Amino acid sequence: MSTDLYAVTVLGHDRPGIIAATTAGLAQLGLNIEDSTMTLLRGHFAMMLLCRGGADAAAIEQALAPLAANGDLDVAVRPVTDEPTPAAGGSAWVLTVHGGDRSGIVSAVVAEVAAAGGNITDLTTRLAGELYLLVAELDLPADADSAALEGAIRSAAERVGVTATLRPAEADEL
Secondary structure (H helix, E strand, O other): OOOOEEEEEEEEEOOOOHHHHHHHHHHHOOOEEEEEEEEEEOOEEEEEEEEEOOOOHHHHHHHHHHHHOOOOEEEEEEEEOOOOOOOOOOEEEEEEEEEEOOOOHHHHHHHHHHHOOOEEEEEEEEEEOOEEEEEEEEEEOOOOOHHHHHHHHHHHHHHOOEEEEEEEOOOOOO
16 A cells, blocks of 8 residues: 555653654654544543545654554554545534443444444443443534434443433534
8 A cells, every 4th residue: 555644653651751652753744643532431442533645654654663662552553544524414412421331332333324324433432430431523414403413322322221312513613
């Protein structure tokens, strides 16, 4: 695959300086970060970046190798192709789920989104004591029946003992 677009993932135990070291290595190669996300998951660092430039995957891996040298981080570089953005015309929604923690919450509610042809564009979950919280941003096709989807999501949520709401996203939230 010939490309100048690369997905870079950095995963592992959190410590100060990971983002600085990663971005410095990419900048030294002349790569431009086009999209990125980073989060901490209970002390574990997770970052994904899409970067573009003239360096190949081997050069990127070599530049970022010092990050993984002591074994507490894993770095992966993968060439990717530009995928066309799906045609606009749908609508943006926010799904919120909360309740007692148990297995199967995420799969129960997101299955309903998938069944309606929806695409989840962002998903965050948190566990605070016994309370589980899920917030997802999603796009629905223009012909989706949002009222039917909301009913299906609420029903699925009830089956796993949680509460769910679906509401249109405000333009400035995304």
